[in-house]
Every structure is written in structure tokens, then in C-alpha cells.
Amino acid sequence: MHRLGIDVGGTKVLGVRVDVDGDGAPTVVDHLRTPTPGPEGIIDVLAEVVDRLDPSGSAPVGVGVPGLVDRDGVLCFAPNLGGAVGLEVEALLRARTGRPVDVDNDATCAAWGERQVGAGRGHDDMMLLTLGTGIGGGLVVDGRLLRGAHGFAGELGHVVIEPDGADCPCGQRGCWERYASGGGLERMAIERARRGDLDGVVARAGDPDAVRSEQVVDAARHGDADAVDLLDEVGRWLGRGLASMVNIVDPDVILIGGGLASAGDLVLASARAVLDTATLGAALRPTIPVELAALGDRAGAIGAALLVR
């Protein structure tokens, strides 16, 4: 039997067809990518992806979308998807395709993908963070996804970790994702570059305001001490937030995905060092492993395929 999973990102849509037959792990047997349209074109593109991946079939469809998704699959709020509000993705796609459809938050889907066939296998209490422009979060508790009363759980990026801190597009100040994501790295890099504290990176970028996170990572890999220091700082912010998360939900593993995970070797050492000392009773409780996620940018689509009921 096949299932379809579709992950709607800010710039591209990834669809997969997953074979769930047999005794082995589910296998991705086909995939495709297409650009993300504006909010008014989302249902058309989703229906097209379904047709192309399973032209004559009736495979059920799971969809992950960025933003607040309620338990009926309505996208209530999506700042990273053209500001869509109240888009009934699940009902509209079900009507359009005649197939079973389930829609959930993209990071929630990714957490389920990692739990079932990725780095989270065997872990019943798991936390996934995707570190990209922001922070996406997904939580597994006692082997089940933590969805919350309205479906909105896991918005870890907007936990405030610095009350007078950097402005966030969400309207608050000091959100975790302004410090411990790829976007947070870039924000802090430009701030340091303007102060003259990141000259090696500015030399690559040409201008302080043109500094991008990839250039910081690249400079650090080539031994630039200022860049290494900044990535350490991002790691410390990551670790501080993780310690609070561990105090709240007590996972047995923390998985890190998203674009910044590719710089994991430069960020995770300082994150782990902070985490290992900052939880309540740290010396008397087990160390919580912080590991890289395994499914890369397919985690959301695979998880969506495995979630559909």
C-alpha cells in the first residue's frame, strides 16, 4: 500500500510516495518538488502533486504546512506562507481529491517522520527542533504526538528566552528563534558585523548588511575565530532554551534538523555543555543526548505520509 506525504515550505513544496507494505521500514518510492505558490494557489498545487505522484490511485494524503494548524486541518495562522489565515486545507483537498487527507503542522510531521523511520526510532519521549529561518518544534510524549488542545502545541520558536531581547516578526521580543536558528545566527552576525566584530566574514560578504549565515559557517570552518565565537554563542542560546524544554517535558532524546543542522559540529558542543549543567538537578539526572536528525528535508513529507489515518 502507498501513502502520499506533502511538505509545504516557504519556497518549495516536496511530495513523496511512500511504500508501507511488507515487514521492513516504509520506503520512499517517488518524490517531486515544485515552487510554493501564494496562499490562493495552495490547494491547486497540492492537488497537482497528488495527481503526479499517484495518477490513477487512491492513496491517502498527509500534508504538513508551516503555522498553526487546528485539529480539523485548518491553517489558522501562517506568517511564513503569505499570511494565510483560516485556510481549510484538509477539507478543501479532501473534497478536491476524494481521498483521505490529514493536515498538520510541518515540524510536527517532521517529528513523526524521525520518530518512525529516522533518528527517533525507539524513543517514546522525543523532541525535534528544525533550525532554519525560525525554529520549528515537534514533541512526542509516551509514543504519541503532543498536539495540544487545539492542535497548536510545539511552537517552540516563540518561547521567550530574553524578555527585553530582539524584536520578532510575531510581535513579541526575545523569542528563542531570534537567537538559536539560522535566522538568529544571521541577525546576530549582521549586528556584530556592523560593530566591526566580524571583519573576516564581512570581507567575504563585501558589506556588513550582506552577511549571510552560510558565510559565517564557512568562515568558521576555515578557522575564523570571530565566526567560531558567534557559532558558540548561538549554541549557548540553543542550550539555554533546551534546558528549559527538558525541565518541562523531560525527553529521552533531542533531535536537531533544519538548515543549521549542517553546522551542527560548530554549534552543538556549546549547546550540550549548557544543557548538561542547566537543568534542575543536572548532576543527578541522565544526560539528554542532542543528536542530528536523519531524514534531512524529507522528514516533514515522510512524517505526513505516515501520519495520515
Added chain:
Amino acid sequence: MHRLGIDVGGTKVLGVRVDVDGDGAPTVVDHLRTPTPGPEGIIDVLAEVVDRLDPSGSAPVGVGVPGLVDRDGVLCFAPNLGGAVGLEVEALLRARTGRPVDVDNDATCAAWGERQVGAGRGHDDMMLLTLGTGIGGGLVVDGRLLRGAHGFAGELGHVVIEPDGADCPCGQRGCWERYASGGGLERMAIERARRGDLDGVVARAGDPDAVRSEQVVDAARHGDADAVDLLDEVGRWLGRGLASMVNIVDPDVILIGGGLASAGDLVLASARAVLDTATLGAALRPTIPVELAALGDRAGAIGAALLVR
């Protein structure tokens, strides 16, 4: 059928005998209080409470203790209980009494009590905060307690909300409970009193360092503007932390218990005002009710009785 529940507090132990027969709600049919001994005397006192509440019976026993309790009922870390470390409460009391025994964190027990017979009835995704010297936390997710991989979930008081903030006995700085508990109120009151910003309360207390939280609450009830302002501030810190919690776990109700709940009318208005605007997409999601818990200081003992398997 009867069950026993015992709540071990920092200064007193409360035991209850609960009748769970019949179709109605469980009923407390007897209770007793006794002082909390040092860590080495805990098991003796628990056994004595069991004997006195159920001298010739074999009722199962649930126990709530403050601190980190693992899934085997070992009290791993208890800063508010004489610094007990590694105390095998469940195994020792089971051996001593020959009865079924379950041991869990005190606030986790209180959350279950409120969920089953208190203000949380009918709520499958619930958060309880007990605001006393610190903040105790208990979380119900999909109708089940969130215990965490090791049993340590719900330590909400040590979520860091102000990274350069007040020292906490736990070793960190800026823990939520240093701002939004009875103890936090007292800390901030003494700080303001020393600065000369709380003269009406100091006049009652005699000395800035002698200011107690009850005096601040009493002064506020008599119209002291500085005291009202301080309780508003405590409420705002409470609301900021609650907004982060809602972003993480998305409960359908938040219950407030503990000593500071008696000043709920002076604290919760500002807490709700902050919460209602500070969650992600606040204007597009339901308001989360913040209500007073119903069972008072019996919540932990009742919940422990209802938890025992």
C-alpha cells in the same frame, strides 16, 4: 473501596483516606496532618500515617513528594526536603507496609487530583501551577499525565525567563519561580522595600528585610498603590511564562493553586492580559482560561490517592 493519599510538604505531611466506591465522585472520608521529619525519618512517618488512616485495612497508598521523582518512585533530588538524594520511597514503603504503593512528584499528583475531582474535570489538556515558595507544575496531555522519559517533566518553576535575572537556589539565574510565585513576590518586595519603593508595606513590617508576601497582599487589599503595582508586576511575569507554556503544550485550561492563589484577584488580571496577547497568533486562537484550582492544599493528597495503580 478505599485508597490512601499522602502529600509530603516542606513543613507538614497530609494524609487522606478516599472512598472511591459508587457512581459519585471520590470522597475524602478521613484525613490527618503531622510535621515533616528530616529525610531519614520520612519512611517512618509515611508508615505511621498509613497505619493511623487505615489500621486494619490494605488500601493502596499514593504518595506525592516535592522534587524529582523517577518512574520507580525514587526521590532523586529534593532541595525542599532536606536535600534528600536517591531515597527509594516507593520500594521502602511497599516493603514496610506490604501494600501497593505509587510515588510521584507532588505537583503532578495535585494536577491529577484537580483533573479528576477538581477544577480540571472535563479538561484533557490541562496545566496546573502551584504558586508557593516556588512554582510546582503538572501537565495533563490527551487525558494522561505528562511524566516524561524519566518521570521528571513539569518542573515549570525552573524555566528561565530572564537570563541575567535573580539568583535561584537551583544554581541558575532568572528561573520563573523567582518572579511569579509567593517566594518571588517576597524577593521583589524586599528589593523594592530596600529602595524605598514600598513604604506602606515597610510600615507594617517594621523593616524592609522583614517584609513578607502576606503583608504585600494585605496592603494591596487596603488600597496601597505600591503594593497593587507589585502584585501587577508578579502577574505580568506569570503571564509571560504562561504564554511560553501555551506555545509549547497548548492546554485548554490553566489552573492556579498554592498559597499565592489566595491573592488571585490581585495577580491574575495582569497575568491574563499578558497571556492573551503574547502567544503566537494570539488574535487568531482561542483565549486560554486561567482559573483558580478547587481542591486547595488537599489536591496533592487526593491526586496521589487517585493515581495509585
